[in-house]
Amino acid sequence: MSRWSYFAKRLVLSIPVILFGTTITFFVIYAGPIDPAYAILGSQATPDKVADIHRQLGMNQPMWEMYFDYIVDMFTFNLGNSWVIRPDLTAYEVIMDFAPRTVLMGAWAVILPLFVGIPLGFYAGLNPNTLGDYTASFGGIIWRAMPNFWLAVLLLLVLSRSEEFLFGFSWESFIYSTPVAGAPDMENIWNFENFLRASKVVIPGAMVLGSASMGNEMRIGRTAFLEARNSNYVEMARAKGLPGRSIVWKHIFRNALIPLVPVITAEAGVLVGGSVLVETVFGINGIGWLFFTAMTSGDLPLAAALMFLFILLLVGLNILQDFLYTIIDPRVGFESN
Amino acid sequence: MAVLVIVEFGALWGGIMALPWDTPMGLLTGVLPGAIGGAVAGIASVFADAGAWLADLPTLLSREWIPNQGHRVPGGGWEGTFLGLEPAYAWVIRVAVVYAYAMFTFYWVWRGYMVFRRHYRYADWTPADDMIDRFRGHNWGKFGLVLVMAFVVMAMFAPTISPTTQEQNIMDPYSHNIEYYNDDAGQVMETSVGQANLLSSSKGVQRNFGLWSYDEYDRFHPTGTFTNGKDMFTLTAYGARISLFIGVFASALAGGIALSLALLTAYYKGIVDLATVVASDAFMAMPRLLVLIMLVTVLADHWVANIYSGGFIIAFLFGIWGWMGLWRAVRGPAFQIVENEWVMASKGFGERPWRIVKKHVAPYVIGYLLIYLSMSLGGYIIGAAGLAFLGLGVTAPTPEMGRLIAAGQSLVTTQSWHISIIPGLMISALVLGFNALGDGIRDAIDPKTGGDDAAGEAAAAGGGG
Numbered sequence: 002m003s004r005w006s007y008f009a010k011r012l013v014l015s016i017p018v019i020l021f022g023t024t025i026t027f028f029v030i031y032a033g034p035i036d037p038a039y040a041i042l043g044s045q046a047t048p049d050k051v052a053d054i055h056r057q058l059g060m061n062q063p064m065w066e067m068y069f070d071y072i073v074d075m076f077t078f079n080l081g082n083s084w085v086i087r088p089d090l091t092a093y094e095v096i097m098d099f100a101p102r103t104v105l106m107g108a109w110a111v112i113l114p115l116f117v118g119i120p121l122g123f124y125a126g127l128n129p130n131t132l133g134d135y136t137a138s139f140g141g142i143i144w145r146a147m148p149n150f151w152l153a154v155l156l157l158l159v160l161s162r163s164e165e166f167l168f169g170f171s172w173e174s175f176i177y178s179t180p181v182a183g184a185p186d187m188e189n190i191w192n193f194e195n196f197l198r199a200s201k202v203v204i205p206g207a208m209v210l211g212s213a214s215m216g217n218e219m220r221i222g223r224t225a226f227l228e229a230r231n232s233n234y235v236e237m238a239r240a241k242g243l244p245g246r247s248i249v250w251k252h253i254f255r256n257a258l259i260p261l262v263p264v265i266t267a268e269a270g271v272l273v274g275g276s277v278l279v280e281t282v283f284g285i286n287g288i289g290w291l292f293f294t295a296m297t298s299g300d301l302p303l304a305a306a307l308m309f310l311f312i313l314l315l316v317g318l319n320i321l322q323d324f325l326y327t328i329i330d331p332r333v334g335f336e337s338n
Numbered sequence: 339m340a341v342l343v344i345v346e347f348g349a350l351w352g353g354i355m356a357l358p359w360d361t362p363m364g365l366l367t368g369v370l371p372g373a374i375g376g377a378v379a380g381i382a383s384v385f386a387d388a389g390a391w392l393a394d395l396p397t398l399l400s401r402e403w404i405p406n407q408g409h410r411v412p413g414g415g416w417e418g419t420f421l422g423l424e425p426a427y428a429w430v431i432r433v434a435v436v437y438a439y440a441m442f443t444f445y446w447v448w449r450g451y452m453v454f455r456r457h458y459r460y461a462d463w464t465p466a467d468d469m470i471d472r473f474r475g476h477n478w479g480k481f482g483l484v485l486v487m488a489f490v491v492m493a494m495f496a497p498t499i500s501p502t503t504q505e506q507n508i509m510d511p512y513s514h515n516i517e518y519y520n521d522d523a524g525q526v527m528e529t530s531v532g533q534a535n536l537l538s539s540s541k542g543v544q545r546n547f548g549l550w551s552y553d554e555y556d557r558f559h560p561t562g563t564f565t566n567g568k569d570m571f572t573l574t575a576y577g578a579r580i581s582l583f584i585g586v587f588a589s590a591l592a593g594g595i596a597l598s599l600a601l602l603t604a605y606y607k608g609i610v611d612l613a614t615v616v617a618s619d620a621f622m623a624m625p626r627l628l629v630l631i632m633l634v635t636v637l638a639d640h641w642v643a644n645i646y647s648g649g650f651i652i653a654f655l656f657g658i659w660g661w662m663g664l665w666r667a668v669r670g671p672a673f674q675i676v677e678n679e680w681v682m683a684s685k686g687f688g689e690r691p692w693r694i695v696k697k698h699v700a701p702y703v704i705g706y707l708l709i710y711l712s713m714s715l716g717g718y719i720i721g722a723a724g725l726a727f728l729g730l731g732v733t734a735p736t737p738e739m740g741r742l743i744a745a746g747q748s749l750v751t752t753q754s755w756h757i758s759i760i761p762g763l764m765i766s767a768l769v770l771g772f773n774a775l776g777d778g779i780r781d782a783i784d785p786k787t788g789g790d791d792a793a794g795e796a797a798a799a800g801g802g803g
Binding site for chain 1: 615616617619620622623624625626627628629631632633635636637638639640716720723724727728729740743747750751755758759762765766767769770773774
């Protein structure tokens with residue numbers, strides 16, 4: 002099987018995957034023990050109002066018809082309405098209103114560990130069994146064991162009293178004066194100053210979110226680097242008399258990246274789940290927080306729409322991972338058979 | 339050995355009886371038709387009574403032997419504590435005795451195993467011997483084992499090592515009275531625990547009882563008090579119990595699913611394998627924490643959510659949404675093992691597939707599975723704590739570390755920092771212990787790989803809070 006037909010196969014297989022997740026969500030939300038109409042109305046539920054909402058949600062139809070409508074709606078991005086959080090808006094508008102903050106935080110959460118974790122891991126792999134290696138490895142192990150939300154609480158503590166903990170360094174007035182926690186202002190984000198200002202607000206959250214991936218990237222980067230360094234082709238290159246710099250970058254670095262690809266994309270799942278906790282602690286009203294609030298305040302249709310988007314996001318990242326594999330690793334498609 | 343277990347049998351049994359046994363029985367009797375159901379219920383109640391009786395047996399290490407809940411008497415000194423010592427010392431002695439007992443039992447089992455291995459076992463050598471010997475030389479793994487054992491002992495003996503009892507301090511404080519020495523009145527007075535708790539709360543600036551402190555009711559708090567005056571150490575000890583239950587139950591469920599699927603796909607390959615790949619992709623496409631938030635909120639009023647204060651449903655869902663990474667991690671090794679000649683030979687012998695995989699494949703796969711299970715267990719504990727932090731899952735008043743952290747979050751900049759910090763440290767230490775143990779098991783089982791399967795490990799462990 003060639004590389005690209007392998008990739009195409011993965012692409013086709015993602016359709017049942019999306020369908021499965023959407024189906025589960027549908028049955029949990031619309032056929033679960035809680036009737037969404039009662040959840041929306043709360044204590045103001047009267048038979049009339051309930052029947053009205055049932056009609057609007059299409060719940061007066063037979064189950065299979067409703068299911069079919071729901072799937073078609075979702076796949077055509079007809080996400081329905083928000084009922085409790087912003088009753089005047091459609092789900093799509095609400096999500097678009099909340100999403101940029103999470104996207105900004107998520108982007109930083111992927112970028113920060115990439116530029117900290119991987120270099121540290123490679124450093125440790127280049128100088129194995131030195132003090133620096135042990136410090137980096139041990140730090141990574143401890144870091145991995147700490148719950149994200151607790152780290153967030155700790156970071157909030159340190160930053161809000163940064164003068165005491167960081168020897169007079171004040172986080173609040175660093176570069177721009179911003180609050181330590183709270184929602185970033187997303188207006189005019191393409192203006193560089195506004196971008197920095199918003200970034201500064203989300204970076205503590207991004208650091209916490211990225212922490213788990215940072216530990217993993219460091220560990221795996223270290224072993225991958227070590228393995229590539231001790232491999233035969235590197236020895237061969239050295240025997241040929243290639244300069245050290247060229248060996249490291251052309252022969253070690255590229256091969257060491259292969260095992261890191263799944264780690265980087267797998268962290269996206271952690272990111273989506275972890276954003277709920279981190280956004281709650283830092284008071285950033287992004288879509289993780291929106292999902293949690295929609296769930297707890299009874300806006301079940303909105304939560305279902307969000308879940309569909311999360312599933313799409315994860316499946317998309319999976320496809321991206323396969324795509325990267327296909328490009329980087331020429332063995333793909335051969336070893337699978 | 340027998341003596342060691344017998345003297346503590348009551349306490350161990352108490353730990354077992356603390357699990358939600360009545361639920362499966364209740365479910366069973368509900369499903370079965372009346373007459374049989376009644377009979378089953380009758381039999382179950384006999385077992386429950388026997389269990390309760392066993393749990394109430396007098397034990398060597400009961401808190402009554404070394405009491406620490408005394409009060410001061412006029413003119414100095416303490417009454418009601420062990421040898422009239424200060425409650426802090428009495429408590430330290432009791433904890434030390436419990437851990438000494440646990441260490442001694444562990445040592446005794448270990449010695450027994452070594453003697454058995456050297457003198458009584460028929461075979462001179464088994465592959466497991468090498469693994470155990472490699473683990474003995476693995477300091478990091480042993481460190482993890484010690485941490486995990488420390489928490490298991492803490493959870494098992496929670497009623498004994500906590501400075502006060504759960505009944506009195508957490509569940510039902512207004513039905514219990516304590517005596518204390520009132521400095522103003524200069525005499526010993528009596529009050530209800532609930533009342534005392536109200537005035538022993540840690541609330542930052544206005545009132546705080548931090549680490550290693552006494553409150554005004556002569557009660558000792560090794561790790562301070564909670565925001566409502568309950569004893570933090572008691573809360574965390576019982577919290578460790580429910581955290582470990584969630585971690586172990588979810589791991590067992592996820593591991594069981596992963597193992598059976600790994601055997602199935604390795605043996606039959608082809609379409610079964612493809613179907614499982616798609617199924618695991620499908621489960622993985624749903625972010626676990628969000629699915630749990632969704633299901634836990636939807637099931638909040640359902641009877642399932644009341645089993646073990648909500649701990650059961652969390653553990654169950656973590657198990658259902660936890661097998662994918664484990665399965666992927668053991669799929670490769672399982673495929674390799676099935677290729678061995680001995681599997682082919684037993685096929686040629688005409689053995690049944692179930693028997694072949696059980697006897698000739700599973701023992702090897704289980705080894706690999708243990709590594710990843712140990713890694714993912716920490717993820718389940720962190721995830722459950724994360725849900726509790728959001729106010730979902732394990733319901734009050736049953737303590738959960740995540741909820742303790744959430745309650746202390748706003749006080750973390752004040753004197754009452756211990757409310758958030760102590761449970762966080764406990765979770766980190768517990769998860770660190772399981773991770774280190776996993777490293778040790780990996781190096782013991784397969785010294786050659788030495789960690790280059792870290793990607794699978796990350797996939798198995800990932801997705802916590």
